[in-house]
Amino acid sequence: MSIEEELKTRSGSKCELCQSSQNLSVFEVAPSDESSEQSIYICATCKEQIENPSMMDETHFNCLNESMWSxxxxxxxxxxxxxxxLGREDLVDMIYMxxxxxxxxxxxxNSSSNVVVKDSNGVTLNAGDSVVIIKDLEVKGAGFTAKRGTMVKNISIPQDVEGHIEGRVNGTKIYLKTEFLKKA
Incomplete structure (x- = not known):
């Protein structure tokens, strides 16, 4: 039996991440020994976003709430x-492996340890830290203001935007300039 046939049987001919039944193919989870145990059966949408993180649609990956329990x-x-x-440390912490x-x-x-990000006081920030906003910030495109004193938990350090962190304010994932933050 080929790897694709094994995965098709295991998954019930559905994407093992989002449950789509369209355009399915084998995806090796690196580092891999090219076996069915180290591969998954996924749709073209999931595969494209995994291979091109800059095109990642967070709403598509709401399905991870289910697949993380596989x-x-x-x-x-x-x-x-x-x-x-995606910076969802809240869900990462719940996964048992x-x-x-x-x-x-x-x-x-990918480790973000090679990027050093510091808050307004020069304190080094790491992924998973909590920060406090020190100035009211208008969030363009979201229609709200991030108020001074707001705590942003479980931040992530983006590789592509220097001098910023990524976090959730009012349930919206946004980039924040580190000059307006202090470590909590």
Whole structure:
């Protein structure tokens, strides 16, 4: 039986992330030994967004709330990586993995340790930290103002935007300039 046939049977001919039944193919979860245990069966939409993180649509990946609980380690690993990439540390913290699966998942996560981001007081910020906004900030395009004193928890450090952090304010994921933040 080929890997694709095994995955088709395992997944019930549906994307193992979003449950779509359209344009399905095999996706190897690197580092992989090219086996069905280290591959998943996903749709073209999921595959395109995984391969091109700049095109990632967070609303499409609401499906990770379900797939992160899969009994298939490869599905859990890719769910973990995507949730980390989306800055959803709240969900990442809920995922249970055996030590070897956790090591596999972490092996594919891009580390932001080479980017040093500091708050307005010069204190180094790390992914997962909490910060406090020190000035009212109008959020363009979202129609609200992020008020001074607002706590932003579980921040992420974007690789592509220097001097900014990414976090959720009023349930909206936004970029914030570090000059208007202090570590909590």
């Amino acid at each position: 009994e298939v380690p490869a599905v859990v690993v890719i769910s973990y990586r995507l949730l980390k990439l 055996e030590d070897d699966v956790k090591a596999w998942a972490d092996a594919g996560v």
